[in-house]
Amino acid sequence: MTEHLTDEFNKLDACIHCGMCLPTCPTFRVTGSEAESPRGRLFLMRQFVEGQLDSPKQLAAHLDPCLGCLACVTACPSGVEYNTVLAASRERLVQHQNPVKRGFRRLMLRHVLPNPFLLYLIKVMTRVYEQSGLQQLVRRHHLEKLAGPMGQLEQFLPTLQPGAPLKTGQVFGENRKGRVALFVGCIMNAAYAQTHQATIKVLIANGYQVFIPKQTCCGALAHHSGEMDIASALARQNIDDILAENPDWIVVNAAGCGSTLKEYDHILKNHPQAAVFAEKTIDVIALLAKHPLEGAMHTLNxxxxxxxxxxxxxxxxxxxxxxxxxxxxxxxxxxxxxxxxxxxxxxxxxxxxxxxxxxxxxxxxxxxxxxxxxxxxxxxxxxxxxxxxxxxxxxxxxxxxxxxxxxxxxxxxx
Ligand code: SF4
Ligand code: SF4
The missing domain is CATH 3.40.50.1860 (Rossmann fold)
Structure with a gap:
């Protein structure tokens, strides 16, 4: 086992088995099973590290359903860094996965998610499906069942907003309070382009100049699935490209991306600028909360x-x-x-x-x-x-x- 994984697994010792995290864990609440609780998962991780499990699949079966929601971290009185031991376990577990499945996932993480053109194409096709009446027909007659287990995915399709993604180099507003780089993300930029326009409007009204730096996917999905080489490569690219523009803040409006950007100093432990990048990253609502809102506003009722x-x-x-x-x-x-x-x-x-x-x-x-x-x-x-x-x-x-x-x-x- 590499040195950095040994360091992470040493954090398992902090768990005092008190069980205070259990009521906050969504999978424990739904299943009532100790193995689907933070305490149970930590116990299995320890058994895995100590070689007491017959197969890595025994651990994967209980780590896969973990949402990574981190409610257990907030609840824990002992400061267990569940998120870091979870990431370390997943990094080790991926080595045992089916190579075909893993290869497909790596392809998606490295070449599809960071590709704005492909994501925009998928968005256009999904909007045609939604706007043409085809989706209504499928839902009315439950035709998604014809697609077998894949058909279950239809119910999670979002109503996609119109609008083209933002482009690198665009600059908006005057700088009164700061010059901020907007991190547009991959899915957010394709599916919720209007929310980016809204974010820019609000930031301008509050005195910030917003620009769109060169950037790529934050690497959240790669990080959460244990593909650390991909997560690290994406993190390095973002640090180089975004810090080169010297923004006052790196502003994010997608919580999942924001939390990953703030973890870059953990993902890239020895990168000289990772900590600076993480410190400059801020969620847009946390930035706005620093000062009273400015400008005339309508009453919304x-x-x-x-x-x-x-x-x-x-x-x-x-x-x-x-x-x-x-x-x-x-x-x-x-x-x-x-x-x-x-x-x-x-x-x-x-x-x-x-x-x-x-x-x-x-x-x-x-x-x-x-x-x-x-x-x-x-x-x-x-x-x-x-x-x-x-x-x-x-x-x-x-x-x-x-x-x-x-x-x-x-x-x-x-
Ligand atoms: S609350 Fe913390 S110390 Fe207690 S069982 Fe959960 S992880 Fe362990
Ligand atoms: S991250 Fe969420 S789902 Fe996973 S063990 Fe902690 S509370 Fe449960």
Whole structure:
């Protein structure tokens, strides 16, 4: 085992088996099984490291359903770095995976996700499917069942926003408070291009000049699946390209990307600029919370509730900032969401890999969302947005999902 993995696995010693993380773990709550809890998973990781498991598959069977939501990290009184031991275990487990499956995944992570043209093409095709009436036909007659297990994925398709992705080199607004690089991401830039436009509008109104630096995929999916060489290569590329522009801040509006960018100093331990990059990275709502909102805003007269994306709340410790910013919008009634910080079951591609478990976790979330009576549910992560959209559609609720920046941009509408 390499030295850095030995260091990570030494962190297993911090677990005192108290069980305080169990009630916060979505997979434990749904299954009631110790092996699907943080404590159980840590125990299995230790057995794996000490060579006490017959096969790596015994560990993979329980790590695969882990959402990586990090609610256990927030709950742990002993400071167990579950996220780092999880990443180390996954890095070791990938060596034992089926080479064909792994090869396909590596192809997607290295050559499809970081390719804006391919993602835009997929978006255009999906919009044709959605807008032509074909999707309605499929859903009305349950034709997705003809596609077997793959058909389950149809229910998670987001309603894609129109609009072309942002391009490298674009600059917006005047610099009064700072010059910020907008990290556009891969899926966010293709699927939620309008949210980027909204983010730019809000930042300009608040005195920031926004530019789009040369960049690539943040590497979150590669990191979470244990493909560390790909995650490291993407991290190196982003550090070189974005820091070359010397931004005051690197602003992100997708919680999953933001938490990965902030982990670059951990992914690339010996990179001289990784820590600077991580320190400059900030979620847009945390940046806006630094000062009172500026500029004239419309009164919106809306009841909204806020779902705290795991990778913003647990991974980036952005807790009170969204409430601070949203409470400044005129006419907004912000209704508290019970267990707002509990995962919605999206977690990257989790809803595609584990659709049944994902939907069971979503059911609890939707019960709480429904009880708020809100007209809009806000979420600052594309995965959560599409998962909540699925929940609302399946529950037949008259409610809309929005990114907080879309709501702020409405208040700042011309
Ligand atoms: S709360 Fe922390 S110390 Fe307690 S069982 Fe969970 S991981 Fe271990
Ligand atoms: S990351 Fe989330 S799903 Fe995984 S063990 Fe921790 S609380 Fe449970």
């Amino acid at each position: 809306l009841t909204v509730t806020y779902h705290a994306a795991c990778h913003l709340h647990h991974a980036q410790a952005v807790h009170h900032e969204p409430y601070l910013v949203l409470s400044q919008l005129p006419g907004i009634q912000l209704v508290p969401l019970t267990e707002a910080e509990m995962c919605c079951g999206s977690a990257g591609v989790y809803n595609l890999a584990h659709p049944e478990l994902s939907l069971r976790i979503l059911e609890d979330k939707m019960d709480h969302v429904k009880n708020t009576g809100a007209e809009v549910v806000l979420a600052a992560n594309p995965g959560c947005m599409l998962q909540l959209e699925t929940g609302i559609r399946q529950a037949g609720l008259d409610m809309k999902v929005m990114h907080p920046m879309d709501l702020l941009a409405l208040a700042y509408a011309d």
